[in-house]
Amino acid sequence: DAGVIQSPRHEVTEMGQEVTLRCKPISGHDYLFWYRQTMMRGLELLIYFNNNVPIDDSGMPEDRFSAKMPNASFSTLKIQPSEPRDSAVYFCASSHGSEVFYNSPLHFGNGTRLTVT
């Protein structure tokens, strides 16, 4: 099991540019989550999907952020246009549905560290 795979590990971009973060969940997992981690706000849930369908995007900070999951093995988080305050570590996590309502842990990727200058 390769775990949750995120790319790139680091991204440095200039303000106003489009940024796309990618995630491959663990095979067989049907829940996928996007989190943002900052010193100021801690770990924030941005959006989560179940069976490729967005269920709750109330954590997405504004319209500049969008997320898609075109199939069970791939998801993207896009920021357009990016701003310096978007600088953070973005984590993708996945989980298996049959455990979800009991004791399911989340399986996290190693994150993408985004720096917007």
Next chain:
Amino acid sequence: AQSVTQLGSHVSVSEGALVLLRCNYSSSVPPYLFWYVQYPNQGLQLLLKYTSAATLVKGINGFEAEFKKSETSFHLTKPSAHMSDAAEYFCAVSKGGGSYIPTFGRGTSLIVHP
């Protein structure tokens, strides 16, 4: 609404000393509780989880946590700290049964001195 409070953003111990990381939860129904660990430049990993089967839960790397309903607490302990335990630790709570999505605490950074 459910929430967790982790007391102390930083905890510093000497190698070999007892580790105690505090977590208090708020939940309207019996909760599911988790501790995760985050090593530098990595994602969070599950340390242990409580699901009502037993109040004392043993996890990986010698860590354990005790669920105390009367105190609404789920503190994490380890008898003897190792240098390799230095990391960020997160407590999380979920209600389960349809309200699965966990709520994470702000995290506690464990510093281990030689």
